[in-house]
Amino acid sequence: MANRWCSNLFVRSVVLSAVIVGPSASPAWGQDLSSIVAKAREQTENGAFADALRTLSTLPKSDLPPTLAVEAGLLEATAALVTKGEAGGQQACAKAVVAAGYDPEVARDQSPKVRAVCRAAAERVRKERIDKAGVKLGDISVAAPEVAWQPVRLSADVEKAPTWLRVVARVRSSALEGSFDLPLAPSPEGPLRGTLDPSFIRPGATLEISLVAQDKFGDLLVTSGKQTVAVPKREALVSFGDVPSAARVFVDDKPVEPDDSGRVAVEPGKHEVSMEVGEASASTKVEVERGSIARVALSPQKGGGRTLAWIATGSAVVLGSVGGVLLGTAASRKAEIEDLAKNRELGTSLPATSYADIKARDDERRLFSNVGAGLAIGGGVVGALAITLWLLPSGRSSAPAKKEAHVWTTIEPQIGLGTVGLSGRF
Known part of the structure; x- marks a missing residue:
């Protein structure tokens, strides 16, 4: 009976021990994760690389704090590089790269050999990041410049752009050393857009532009397709629009031949441009x-010079002057009416001036006021017309300029009691 009781007690003790010891055999069960990494670090420093790998294998495959995951990955890469070679080191360091947010220099503080395998691992996993996110870069479109020093607009289509993605246009210029990146930003229409600064668009330069996908650490993918743009040597243009086939075009009195779009290359600055069609001509000044x-x-026209402009100017001055005289006369009539209304007969408070006289003066005042205001307004309208005529391009003649005949405008006001009028000679 005693033996049987002892046997049962032994079995119960073994089962209880198994229950207590069993869970401790699972990876990292009941232990601090930091202590496991610390132990692996000590083993690595002592050269026990195989033991370090076994210790690190007890860590969970996921849900590690980023800092701890980076250190564990670097320790594993160091141990694997010794025990398994470069391939094993790259595979182990890939974990550290991902844990560090795809930082290609995650092993910056490690030995040169570890840094080398980690850079190789980073190059692989960073390319895989683009594929896993489903990012697809389309072709880049470039609006070729018409002249040098002109802004150049770029656009590109990108499919599935995550928040961490940064797309730039990498530009190389034959006129400048190295390359520079132009960030592309989303537009309301959808494509990514950007504008090259005019300072990069040098005369006669050749631009090579490619599309690059980046994250905060640098390049992830460089597209193989490139756009080549040849910058014109000309720095400014004058566009005449549709030029008649029989027209002759001049810039600073020198004949020029516009291209099919009616454009002529000029030097930056002020120029006098003109066009002749038969006997008709027109010219103006421009600053490019x-x-x-x-x-x-x-719009070439025959002769005429500035005759209409002079007529309009003279008419505006005369109309404005006459209108001012009439308005002044109306003001004086108002003062006379007020004085007449104040006059009283001696010894009485009765008005000394009859109502008919006061009304006649008031009628004159109204007439002068209305006509004066009308002439002043008319002078303003004619003045605006004169300004327009002066601003219109003047005619150009290849022959020596002839002395212009001046046409004088004469307008005389006729003012009388109860009447007002104008007489003139044009």
């Missing part, structure tokens, strides 16, 4: 800035 296109609309 570097990297710009000045558009000019010339």
Whole structure:
């Protein structure tokens, strides 16, 4: 009976021991994760690389704190590099790269050999990051410049752009050393867009532009397709629009031949441009800035000079002057009416001036006021017309300029009691 009781007690003790000891055999069960990493670090420093790998294998495969995961990955890469070679080291360090947010320099504080395998691992997993996110870069479109020093607009289509993705246009210029990146930003229409600064668009330069996907650490993918842009040597243009086939075009009195679009290359600055069609001509002055296109609309006309402009100017001055005289007369009539209304007969408070006289003066005042205001307004309208005529392009003649005949405008006011009028000679 005693033996049987002892046997049962032994069995119960073994089972209880198994229950207590069993869970401790599972990886990292009941132990601090930091202590496991610390133990692996000590083993690595002592050269026990195989033991370090076994210790690190007890860590959970996921849900590790990022800092701890990075250190564990670097320790595993160091141990695997010794025991398994470069391939094993790269595979182990890939874990550290991912845990560090795809930092390609995660092993910056490690030995040169570990840094080398980690860079190789980073290159592989960073490319895989683009594929896993489903990012697809389309072709880049470039609006070729018409002149040098002109802004150049770029656009590109990108499919599935995660928040961490940064897309840039990498530009190389034959006129500048190295390359520079232009960030592309989303537009309301959808494609990514950007504008190259005019300072990069040098005369005669050749630009090579490619699309690059990046994250905060640098390049992830560089597209193989490139756009090549040849920058024109011309720095400014004057555009005449549709030029008649029989027209002759001049810039600073020198004949020029517009291209099919009616444009002529000029130096930046001020120029006098003109066009002749038969006996009709027109000219104007333009100022063209570097990297710009000045558009000019010339309508050749026969002769005429500035005659209409002079007539309109003279008419505006005369109408304004006469209107001012009439308005001044109306103001004086008002003062006379007030004085007449104040006059009283001696010894009485009765008005000394009859109502008919006061009314006649008031009628004159109203007439002068209305006509004066009308003439002043008319003078303003004619003045605006004169300004327009002066601003219109003047005619150009290849022959020496002839002395212009001046046409004088004469307008004489006729003012009388109860009447007002104008007489003139044009």
